[in-house]
Amino acid sequence: MAKKITKPxxxxxxxDLWEFDPAPETADPKLKKRYDLFINGSFVPPRSGKYFPTINPANETMIADIAQADAADVDVACKAAQKAFTSVWGKMPGKERGKYLYRIARLLQDHAREFAIAETLDGGKPIKESRDFDIPMAAAHFFYHAGWADKLEYLAPGRQLAPHGVVGQVIPWNFPLLMLAWKIAPALAAGNCVVLKPAETTSITALKFGEICQEAGLPNGVVNIVSGAGETGAAVINHPLTTKVAFTxxxxxxxxxxxxxxxxxxKMTMELGGKAANIVFDDAPLDQxxxxxxxxxxxxxxxxxxxxxxxxxxxxxAEQVLAKLKRRIAVLRVGDPMDKNTDHGAINSREQxxxxxxxxxxxxxEGAEMHQSACRLPTKGFFFKPTLFSGVSMSHRIAREEIFGPVLSILTFRTLEEAVEKANNTAFGLSAGVWTDKGSRILKMSTLLKAGVVWANTYNKFDPTSPFGGYKESGFGREGGKQGLLDYLKQP
Amino acid sequence: MLLKSHASLRRFIDDVGTVDAVGIEERVAKFTTRSLKKKSKLFGLKLAASMIDLTTLEGKDTAGKVASLCKKAITPHEGMDVPSTAAVCVYSSMVRHAKRHLVGTNVKVASVATAFPSGQAPLRTRLAEVRAAVGDGADEIDMVINRGAFLTGELSLVQDEISQVLEACGDATLKVILETSELETYDNIRVASFLAMRVLRPGDFVKTSTGKTSANATLGNNQVMLEAIRDFYLETGIPISMKPAGGIRTAKQALHFLIAVKETLGDAWLNNTRYRFGASSLLNDLLRQIEKELTGAYQAPWNFSDATEGY
Incomplete structure (x- = not known):
């Protein structure tokens, strides 16, 4: 009897036939050992004299000391902003404000390399992302809003619009400079002055941005940066002079x-968490x-x-997509964020x-099946392997809670209705993706999905002209585009 | 008739899956941001040199021109530790000249045939050309597919012709040129790759272009074909080889193509039995970069012997 041969x-x-040698970015990010608060156009030490260290999450070494602002410092900043608003910025013709914004945008481009390196040092993201996405996109937001500064009357024809005055802004640590740009550029274009608190773990580029403001000759007090933790943010938000609050x-x-x-x-705008559904139909271009x-x-x-x-x-x-995903993450390069070939850098903090x-x-x-790439992680620093979970059901925590890390939960569906039902069955509603070759299905899905952004046959596309924001617990208000700018204006 | 043939192309696309043009171009753009340093760069440069089908395809080709090309293929640069190229690629009338110089070396003789580059000759003429080239000693045959038949939807005719050329090849390796610029869409390139692969033997090639049209190998069409090869391999276990041709002139470009191979098909395709470059001026740029890696200094172009610039 013939033996059954099983082919492998x-x-x-x-x-490792062709291993890449290290390709570290080595330019000087021009950092200071100690960063003071940027208030009223100059760097001032905090009244309490307190500083906290900021570290490089990729190797846990200390980078610099960051000033910790308390309520008294925030009060000075808010008063400086109010004074700048009433004496200079609020009265300045839009055309002139626009010139400052253009100048800031160009200076960001001039200093792009040092900002990219600083961002990667402080936050752990791969240098190729800070270099090719964060910094150019931050400059693009200033360019876009610079163009609006003298055209506000065309923003909402027939409506009278005026700036709020002093805007209090609190931003997260995932895109430090870019989130700053999303907040400050429209606020300034609309004629507001700003008190901004960067995230505790990523203050450096925000404070470096203070240097850009000085170089651009921005009038004192128009932009104020107060670093610190949650209490500092609370002080900014609750200060009586901040009439509008923007939080991400x-x-x-x-x-x-x-x-x-x-x-x-x-007035408030909130850009909060998400648990986006990326929906792949069987006729989708699977590799893309x-x-x-x-x-x-x-x-x-x-x-x-x-x-x-x-x-x-x-x-x-589903099986085919999972197999392709596993092969794809096998070639993701995980490690030193400063290496130009790194695809996946360090987790921002020990807590995260x-x-x-x-x-x-x-x-x-809870019984989901975990798949991780076989990459080796550095021994120091905060790293986590790219992780896939298959066999996830809607009741699993990993399908409901925002993880904010490199963890993908894979669920399956049979019909369009089931896909929509599952996608919308969440407390969040920030974004979604749809993959199909059928145009009409894309249009149908985009109306059925309760998400602020629906990407079709693509994902993570951003542009200053496109409003971004959420439904439900993902927040309210929009950032970017005309809608985002309108949130920085009020009826006079 | 037209309806039926359109349906057959549509059915084939449904069978092998579609390609999103924007998505694939974003994917390949990532290959160009890889940064190769020191040893890894030198490894890539030498690997690329070993994968070249050093090519001359001109009306003015002569036995003398082919002789100098063969010498260059065997020893790309006197005194430099650099491998021979994989093959010399010539018109079928030049095969016997090339063979004389390459017998006993590890450089193969490749011949374009089947009324290259248009393929617009009767099938029996095309097959006769293949037999003649193999008879003169060609180790490898580069054929063109019948694009006219493909675009009118006569997919089985395209496939039949490939099978017949394959038969005429005997033991010679076959490379099937899709002429991607004339197929135009990525979907069509994927379909044509599968059409060919389903009749090829392990180790036969699919190839992007003739080099005789305005658009040649790009990272985009290379990637579509690499992914087709990958999917076909995982489905059948048959490894098909790949040859981008035309338009790859610089070492930097060649490295981008190799990074695509490394990250799409993996280590088993990083050798010249599985991957080739149809190129000519590429060789001297590789040599120049290798010299620079070894000595730290760029040499003037005239320090390298002439490579044919015909492609």
Missing amino acids: TPELVFG GSTEVGKIIMRSLAGTEK AVEAIVNGIFFNQGHVCCAGSRLLVQESV LAKITELVKSGVA
Whole structure:
């Protein structure tokens, strides 16, 4: 009797035949040892004399001391902003304001390389992302809003518009300079003055931005940067002079802010968490879908509020997509963020790493199947392997909670209705992705999905002209485009 | 008739899957941001040199021109530790001249045939050319597919002709030129790759272009074909080889193509039995870069012997 011969399943080998040598970015980011608060056009030490260290998450070494602003410092900053608003900036013709914004945009481009390196040092994101995305996009936001500064009367024809005055802004650590640009550029274009608090772990580029303001000759007090932790942010938001508050960060903190501002006259915009569904139909171009799924969840180590963290795949192609995903993450290069070939850098902080680890453990405990790439992680610093979970169901914590890390939960669906039902079955509603070759299905999905942004056959596309914001617990108000700018103006 | 043939192309696309043009171009743009330093760069440069099908395809080709090309292929640069190229690629009338110089070396003789580059000759003429080239000693045959038939939807005719050329090849390796610029869409390139692969033997090639049209190998069409090869391999276990041709003139470009191979097909395709470059002026730029890596200094172009600039 003939023996049954089982042929080995063909598999690709992604080995070390051609290893890349280290390619570190080595330019000087021109950092100071100690960063003071940027108030009223100059750098001033905090009244308390307190500083806190900021570290490089890729190797846990200290980079600099950052001033810790308390309520008294915030008060000085808010008063400086109010004075600048009433004496200079609020009265300045839009045409003149625009010139300052253009100047800031150009200076950001001039200093792009040092900003990119500073961003990667302080935050852990790969240098190729800070170099090719964060910094150019930050400059683009200033360019875009510079153009609006003298055209505000065309923003909403027939409506009278005026700036709010002093705007209090609190931004997160995932895109430090870019979030600053999203906040400051429209505020200034509309004629407001700003008190901004950067995230505790990533203050450096915001304070370096203070140097850009000085170089641009921006009138004193128009932009004020107060670094610190949660209490500093609370002081900015609750200060009587900040008549408008803009916050980007976690839903949890967003809720605290909304509670504290309930009953006040203050205007708010909130850009909070997300648990986006990336929906792949069986007629989708699968390789490009896989590419964008990877980009959607592993871009910036998954520290993205609109990350495509829930993958919904039609059952008929689910196995194929999972196999392709595993092969794709096998060639992701994880490691030193400063290396130009690194695709996946360091987790921003020890706390965030602990949160990711805890949620991944819950995924395993709840019975989902975990797949990780075989990459070696550096021994120092905060790193986490790109992780896929298959067999996830809607009740799993990893399908409901925002992980804010490189963890993809894969679910399946059979029909369009089921996909929509699952995609919308979440407290969030920031973004979604749809993959199909059928144009009419894209249009239908975009109306059915309750998400601020729906990407079709692509993911993570950003542009200053395009409004960005959420539904439900992902927040309200928009950033970018005409809609984002309108949030910085009021009826006089 | 037209309806039926359109349906067959559509069915084939449904079968092998579609390609999103924007997505694939974003993917390949990432290959160009890889930064190769020191040893890894030198490795890539030498690997690329070993993968070249050093080519001359001109009406003015002569036995003398082919002789100097063969010498260059065997020893690309006197005194430099650099491998021979994989093959010399010539018109079928030049095969016997090339063979004389390459017998006993590891450089193969490749011949374009089948009324290259248009393929617009009767099938029996095309097959006769293949047999003649193989008879003169060609180790490899570069054929063109019938693009006219492809675009009118006669996919089985395209495939039949490939099979017949394959038969005429005997033991010679076959490279199937899709002429991607005339197929125009990425979907068509994927379909044509599968059409060819389904009749090829392990080790036969699919190839992008003739080098005789305005657009040649690009990272985009290279990637579509690499992914087709990958999917076909994982489905059948049959490894098909790949040859981008035309338009790859600089070492930097060649490295981008190799990075695409490394990250799409993996280590098993990083050798000249699985991957080739159809190129000529590329060789001297590789030599120049290798020299620079070894000595730290760029040499003037005239320090390298003439490579044919015909492609």
